[in-house]
Amino acid sequence: KNAGAEVVVIDSLSHNWQGEGGIVETHGSMSGNSFQNWGKLAPETTKLIKTLTQNNVHILATMRTKTEYVVEPDNNGKMAPRKVGTKPVQKDEMEYEFMLNFTISIDHMAETSKDNTRMFEGSSLKLNPDVGRKLYKWLELGIDVKAEEETERIGLITHIKTLIEGNEKAAQMIEEFQIKANQKLDQWNVKLANAAIDRLNGVLGGDQGEN
16 A cells, blocks of 8 residues: 555465465474364464455455366256356355455356445356446445446436337337347346447437438
8 A cells, every 4th residue: 555556456365275385284284283273373364354354455356266066958958067166265254354256157257155235246247347447436436336327227218218209110129129138128227228229329310311
């Protein structure tokens, strides 16, 4: 922080637990009672958690996961093994020290296992700059991004209804959009609504040119 850092990226926190010089290796090299030795190492984890949580910089950290295989049907209906990540390689409670946890699958899709922001829960997504922008607004500016997005979504849908009013061609296009999306207009998200407005502007612009 004194050097001007606003964000610290740790890749990965698993090394503190399992790896050269990690707690598991240190515990294995200690003599005496195994259970008591875990107690002797506990202060190191406590110090690490304090460093992670009691500071004024943002921290992004990765953790490896223990890998297991499950057998399930593939695209052809045949049973095939699939590699899945299960438990983070760290002390059990470590992931709960963070406000937001993404579990990232082998196909790069991220799902939340904990989400204090409530912006990403219940969804599967690929991490991208837009996710970072939402987090920045929530963390730095104190903006309720979810409420802000809902206001924007409703505004876009209202705008679409205004554009198609009295225009049969535009209304038919929106009807086709609803069928393809398998969603009624009032259920559309911001991305879909913006895409529809772009198409509508093209249709309406062409109509105006013909007139």
